Amino acid sequence: xxxxxxxxxxxxxxxxxxxxxxxxxxxxxxxxxxxxxxxxxxxxxxxxxxxxxxxxxxxxxxxxxxxxxxxxxxxxxxxxxxxxxxxxxxxxxxxxxxxxxxxxxxxxxxxxxxxxxxxxxxxxxxxxxxxxxxxxxxxxxxxxxxxxxxxxxxxxxxxxxxxxxxxxxxxxxxxxxxxxxxxxxxxxxxxxxxxxxxxxxxxxxxxxxxxxxxxxxxxxxxxxxxxxxxxxxxxxxxxxxxxxxxxxxxxxxxxxxxxxxxxxxxxxxxxxxxxxxxxxxxxxxxxxxxxxxxxxxxxxxxxxxxxxxxxxxxxxxxxxxxxxxxxxxxxxxxxxxxxxxxxxxxxxxxxxxxxxxxxxxxxxxxxxxxxxxxxxxxxxxxxxxxxxxxxxxxxxxxxxxxxxxxxxxxxxxxxxxxxxxxxxxxxxxxxxxxxxxxxxxxxxxxxxxxxxxxxxxxxxxxxxxxxxxxxxxxxxxxxxxxxxxxxxxxxxxxxxxxxxxxxxxxxxxxxxxxxxxxxxxxxxxxxxxxxxxxxxxxxxxxxxxxxxxxxxxxxxxxxxxxxxxxxxxxxxxxxxxxxxxxxxxxxxxxxxxxxxxxxxxxxxxxxxxxxxx
Numbered sequence: 001x002x003x004x005x006x007x008x009x010x011x012x013x014x015x016x017x018x019x020x021x022x023x024x025x026x027x028x029x030x031x032x033x034x035x036x037x038x039x040x041x042x043x044x045x046x047x048x049x050x051x052x053x054x055x056x057x058x059x060x061x062x063x064x065x066x067x068x069x070x071x072x073x074x075x076x077x078x079x080x081x082x083x084x085x086x087x088x089x090x091x092x093x094x095x096x097x098x099x100x101x102x103x104x105x106x107x108x109x110x111x112x113x114x115x116x117x118x119x120x121x122x123x124x125x126x127x128x129x130x131x132x133x134x135x136x137x138x139x140x141x142x143x144x145x146x147x148x149x150x151x152x153x154x155x156x157x158x159x160x161x162x163x164x165x166x167x168x169x170x171x172x173x174x175x176x177x178x179x180x181x182x183x184x185x186x187x188x189x190x191x192x193x194x195x196x197x198x199x200x201x202x203x204x205x206x207x208x209x210x211x212x213x214x215x216x217x218x219x220x221x222x223x224x225x226x227x228x229x230x231x232x233x234x235x236x237x238x239x240x241x242x243x244x245x246x247x248x249x250x251x252x253x254x255x256x257x258x259x260x261x262x263x264x265x266x267x268x269x270x271x272x273x274x275x276x277x278x279x280x281x282x283x284x285x286x287x288x289x290x291x292x293x294x295x296x297x298x299x300x301x302x303x304x305x306x307x308x309x310x311x312x313x314x315x316x317x318x319x320x321x322x323x324x325x326x327x328x329x330x331x332x333x334x335x336x337x338x339x340x341x342x343x344x345x346x347x348x349x350x351x352x353x354x355x356x357x358x359x360x361x362x363x364x365x366x367x368x369x370x371x372x373x374x375x376x377x378x379x380x381x382x383x384x385x386x387x388x389x390x391x392x393x394x395x396x397x398x399x400x401x402x403x404x405x406x407x408x409x410x411x412x413x414x415x416x417x418x419x420x421x422x423x424x425x426x427x428x429x430x431x432x433x434x435x436x437x438x439x440x441x442x443x444x445x446x447x448x449x450x451x452x453x454x455x456x457x458x459x460x461x462x463x464x465x466x467x468x469x470x471x472x473x474x475x476x477x478x479x480x481x482x483x484x485x486x487x488x489x490x491x492x493x494x495x496x497x498x499x500x501x502x503x504x505x506x507x508x509x510x511x512x513x514x515x516x517x518x519x520x521x522x523x524x525x526x527x528x529x530x531x532x533x534x535x536x537x538x539x540x541x542x543x544x545x546x547x548x549x550x551x552x553x554x555x556x557x558x559x560x561x562x563x564x565x566x567x568x569x570x571x572x573x574x575x576x577x578x579x580x581x582x583x584x585x586x587x588x589x590x591x592x593x594x595x596x597x598x599x600x601x602x603x604x605x606x607x608x609x610x611x612x613x
Contacts, residue, residue, distance in 0.1 A: 269297025
């Protein structure tokens with residue numbers, strides 16, 4: 001329930017729900033965990049109305065000399081660890097009192113508490129909606145009416161923070177026991193902490209850790225007031241400024257963005273299972289899908305001719321619609337026609353990728369260990385393949401309408417749409433050839449090649465662990481771009497970007513199969529800067545976001561002799577979106593960037609020819 005280093009890090013102390021304090025010598029690990037004192041937490045006193053049971057909360061003080069423990073049916077108690085006796089038990093007044101009155105003989109259950117590391121007070125939460133501070137030695141006790149479920153104190157003892165079940169977070173001035181900052185949100189907070197300099201606080205909401213740096217904390221940290229008895233007794237809370245309040249806007253974040261080729265349309269799916277169809281030219285929008293189970297949209301895909309769109313949520317439900325342009329004189333609107341949803345047994349597995357064939361009559365659905373081909377025209381399943389090697393990114397074959405490709409880090413699998421039968425694989429060149437496929441390099445090229453291989457870790461062992469997370473037919477219609485990444489043994493993310501000319505994907509024959517597929521050479525310095533590849537626009541210009549979120553372009557050439565540096569055009573503010581949102585950034589054929597921002601998608605239009613907005 002609690003753990004701390006003590007005795008100048010010579011010991012590790014733990015407290016568990018069996019009411020035993022154990023220690024471990026850091027210089028004698030072989031001895032294992034030992035009970036500290038048999039008398040600790042062994043209550044012998046009889047208190048009216050109390051029942052000893054498993055602890056609700058346990059916490060050590062800052063120097064590891066005392067431990068506090070609270071129960072559902074017994075008062076909060078503090079014990080001296082070295083001596084093994086009870087220092088005090090927390091009592092409270094029968095009626096609510098805001099002054100520092102001596103408590104009565106009554107007690108009340110404490111849900112959560114923490115220690116002030118400087119003053120030795122306990123800051124706790126009563127189950128009836130009160131925050132209190134109590135000193136186990138002086139028995140000082142003060143309360144404030146404020147419902148809370150979590151509490152944490154700053155390292156300098158001047159502040160503490162609480163949160164309640166409705167998502168409200170309050171930062172308190174400990175000396176005056178008043179709120180100086182309040183953040184309102186509807187998200188449940190399950191953890192709180194301060195930064196070492198006490199200028200920020202952090203909260204845990206779901207699977208996200210949020211950092212907050214309100215001006216109130218910065219102003220407070222710059223004052224010279226310190227905790228002392230005179231300050232807390234001689235001054236009143238009225239000397240503190242009014243509470244600073246902020247509200248966290250509630251929205252359903254965009255989870256997937258997909259752009260239609262040759263069109264100004266794009267789709268946005270959000271966390272509530274809603275997909276909207278938008279027009280970047282007119283800025284008009286219409287709701288395309290609404291999933292009834294309210295799960296996040298996980299996949300969106302357009303057909304090559306922008307006439308069909310398919311969406312899937314985390315539960316594996318799939319909806320398909322066809323876009324039918326209205327007749328002349330109907331205000332240029334588009335009719336949305338729902339098609340039969342694929343009836344496929346995913347066996348509890350989510351949808352990882354979806355792909356239309358060239359004429360939008362077939363739909364490929366990929367899950368963890370299997371693939372399905374669904375006929376949209378016949379409304380039936382025509383083929384299923386069980387295979388463990390399905391964690392790839394899938395694209396229509398650029399030169400053969402009858403086949404599709406599954407891109408991995410070192411090869412591409414080829415399948416027929418007709419029956420899901422596999423054709424010979426296409427392996428990638430392993431030595432960074434030029435766009436024209438030549439691999440003859442001079443001495444300077446060989447040196448550059450070694451650096452590229454080192455930065456990309458392209459040996460066979462590394463390639464086997466790389467996973468392709470992005471594959472696209474680029475905006476210029478002449479290339480296929482893939483990105484693969486892995487986390488290496490040092491915890492670093494290793495990324496690899498490969499660019500293929502679609503002219504290399506010719507009909508399969510024996511001569512072609514014996515030649516690995518060449519891909520474009522990208523200088524190591526440029527590769528190291530690519531965070532999110534966005535595609536290739538006219539003029540063979542590779543567009544990407546770098547690590548500082550600048551939108552950059554770099555002109556690909558058919559030679560290793562690069563003299564032109566990449567260009568930075570504009571940057572995306574880091575507070576616009578999350579890491580997951582950045583992964584959804586995509587580029588339209590005219591170079592416009594779509595970037596999720598809260599529950600919307602920002603469109604950044606920039607004239608790449610004239611270098612201006």
